[in-house]
Amino acid sequence: MTATMSDTEARAIVAGILADIAPEVDLDEIDPAGELQPQLDIDSLDFLRFVEGITKHTGLPVPEEDYRRVASLDGAVAYVSGHSVSARS
């Protein structure tokens, strides 16, 4: 078992959560550096569910201060993979 999470794993987690919220969106079609909210046409409640999903799958608390860091696909993937070492140790 690896101590860190690869970007691939992190991306799978993030994509899995988003699939529940915006099932018809193809993540390959969106700008990974752009904000998720307008691209996926999701509202603040959907975004909260997204954050909730990250917490559920990774144990990361994702405080409101960090919302900006998980606002894009790339940001969320980096956030999840970057935090996984401390979250798992």
Place this chain on the structure above:
Amino acid sequence: MAEFRMPSLGADMTSGTVVEWLVKPGDEVRRGQIVAVVDTDKAAIEVEAYEEGVVTDLVVPVGATVAVGAVLARLAPLGAEVMAPPAAELALPAEPAPPAEPALAHSDGAPAVSSPLVRRLAHQLHVDLDTVPGTGPDGAIQRADVTAASGGLALGRPRVRSSPLARRRARELGVLLDSVTGTGPRGAVRVADVERASPRAPQAPTPIADPAKPQQHAATARAEATARRQAAVGELMARSKRDIPHFYLGADVDLAVASAWLHSRNRDRPPAQRVLPAALFLRAVTVAAAEVGHLNGHWVEGRFQPIDGVHLGVAVSLRDGSLVAPGIRDAQRLDLDEMMEALRDLVVRARSGRLTREQMSDPSITVTNLGDLGVDTVLPVIYPPQVAMVGFGRVADRPWAVDGMLAVRPVVSISLAADHRASDGHRAARFLQAVARRLQCPAELDPRSAP
């Protein structure tokens, strides 16, 4: 034998489509148990059993649209041994005439029809009442007669299935539905089929669903539901604009205190327990609606009828682009966390097509929040028979004068559309003021945090 009928899920509902059965013959059901999901023009709604019993048969198949009051399933008493009844019994269900609706004899000798429900059923099943022999008192036509004449819906014998849109289009184009080959789910006639059958209409470029592909069935059904819902909302809004003398007020409200308070309240909570500003807005509107009269209620039969308790409607956009406005019943009883939970439940259920019947009962005032879309100001269209609708724009940092100094504050623009028949500018202004005032004291909107 007890019967489970298509419930009326709103004053203007005339028919519904069974989209899912959650029980099967042989299952025991309890009062209040969710037994089916029904799609109306407004939304897909869970419907519950009103009587307990054992399901003997499901009369209406998934995908079929029937009138309000039509039998959907039959129930035997609990403990009874369930056997499939003979087909003949199904085709001609013996139904006594409802005592509350005596047969109306027509003076011109036309067949008497027991009730408006029967006429509606006949319309729904495309049955010409002049051709139906009545078996009720004085030869009155009863529901069973109509069902039998329709070819026996219960037996599943072929009849023309069609979407409401297709029926409308058929009327427009003068096409007989019987003559059209349906390509929709279970051979249902769709708009495209009607247009193809009509010499008057140009060939529709719509791709034809392959009946062998269930995925396309689902997609077609969804698209039809979306179109139906959009048409229903459109009609309702047209009625609103036609009948309701709208007037509008707006106020910009400083949310510095509320935002900071909410942020600190959320700090040590996991995401699942965090509260969004939207929930705070709903609390403020609820308290204000209960406080200021003449905005919380319905305009019915030429007068305003106030409603005890606030049934707070929330406009929810669905991912297919349509809109529903289900409600949070007795919102005045909810504290802030409960309001957030209710909002979350409402939105998730609306988007997954599983609203509860309670959530679809007529709200007394509705809120729309378009702030997430970057909108500054909303000028809402009131949902009849309600008399007011509150709009919230986005919370944005703006230059704001505070104590003679210029500051940057998070500000939200709140608007109110009100019915001038029920209220006036004075009352509406007091309401808006009450909302603004409540948002300045967020802790008071959260009784548990109050000292």
